[in-house]
Amino acid sequence: xxxxxxxxxxxxxxxxxxxxxxxxxxxxxxxxxxxxxxxxxxxxxxxxxxxxxxxxxxxxxxxxxxxxxxxxxxxxxxxxxxxxxxxxxxxxxxxxxxxxxxxxxxxxxxxxxxxx
Numbered sequence: 556x557x558x559x560x561x562x563x564x565x566x567x568x569x570x571x572x573x574x575x576x577x578x579x580x581x582x583x584x585x586x587x588x589x590x591x592x593x594x595x596x597x598x599x600x601x602x603x604x605x606x607x608x609x610x611x612x613x614x615x616x617x618x619x620x621x622x623x624x625x626x627x628x629x630x631x632x633x634x635x636x637x638x639x640x641x642x643x644x645x646x647x648x649x650x651x652x653x654x655x656x657x658x659x660x661x662x663x664x665x666x667x668x669x670x671x
Contacts, residue, residue: 645653
């Protein structure tokens with residue numbers, strides 16, 4: 556009787572310890588995974604903030620360049636306002652070259668084509 560009881564108690568204690576250790580290892584693994592994922596989230600947030608800052612800087616530079624371009628265009632218009640060069644003959648090769656250059660510039664900055 557004692558032998559049977561001892562065997563059953565030993566089995567139950569072993570089962571209890573096995574289950575306890577198993578649960579402890581599962582909890583430790585889960586905590587390690589949580590820490591790993593938390594670190595990945597923090598890195599992703601930092602990367603997103605860095606990317607957003609780059610985008611904001613690029614937008615500011617774009618606006619600055621647009622303003623400079625507008626100012627230069629206004630300066631050229633002012634300088635050419637009283638100039639009679641518009642009434643002068645321009646040789647065909649020169650005008651064709653200028654036309655093609657302007658056309659290529661417009662095409663290279665036309666974003667509507669890349670959207671389609």
